[in-house]
Amino acid sequence: MHFIVHCLDHEDALQRRLVNYEAHREYLASAKVQSVISGPLVSDDGQTMIGSCFIFEAGSKEDVVNFNRNDPFTVAGVWQQVSIHGFLMRIDNRDE
Template sequence: MYYIIYALDRPDAGDLRIKTRAAHREYLHRPDLPVRLVLAGPLLADDAVTIIGSVIVVAADSRSQVEAFSAADPYRHAGLVGSVRIELWNWTTGNPELEPAQ
């Protein structure tokens, strides 16, 4: 199953994001995660420059695995994140796992 993690930063946390970015990226690419990272990237404000949060898509067997993965993210530990939503997602279009073999 696929899940989307939609995390919005605290409005005053821009410097904190910069300070913890390396740890966050290292965490996302650890080989022992309880989920499989599918895609991830920052959410941008309308100015297309200011980062306001993150979207992470993972494959996992359960919501509890995704919740544990999200809770252990260095961004969360540092207090950068103001809110998090985790939603089950049905990835259909553009999913290479569903594309017919050629």
Template sequence: MPYFVVHALDAPDKAEARAANRPAHRARLRQHDHPVTVRIGGPLLDDSDLMCGSMLVIEAAARADVVAYLAGDPYMLAGVYDQVSIHGFNWGLGQPEENHG
């Protein structure tokens, strides 16, 4: 299945909204009731070590699945993100082991 990198930068003055929605955002990253798997995720930090965005590596069948997943993210719903980019990603170093079930 393909991988996608999501790079999302917060809108100005959204620190309170980010903090209020962080527990729900983090819980959703771990849910598996959608057709994507978040392989890596974490906050981006500014020069003062304050959260200013998010980076995710998502495994999904198609970019459209990532877009749909992000549309339901608590940060998206609360207007935390100002800019979001999604790019295909060819995983090299550190690739997760395949599940041989």
């Protein structure tokens, strides 16, 4: 099943985000859950990172919750708010 993870940063999190970025990328690459697509959310200026969005493929929501709990961004206190929801993918135009 697919899951969307929507994360909003603390207002003062940019430096923690930058310091932990490589560890976060390595953690995603080693995932028990598969990252389908992911990237930072940005403010209206199109550059300032304010959060993260992921689509994961996993066996259960619990797998995604546990994976997120150990993400270096979570451990470093980058994210203020995290929402995890099941997602029924109906259309996927990435191969076009």
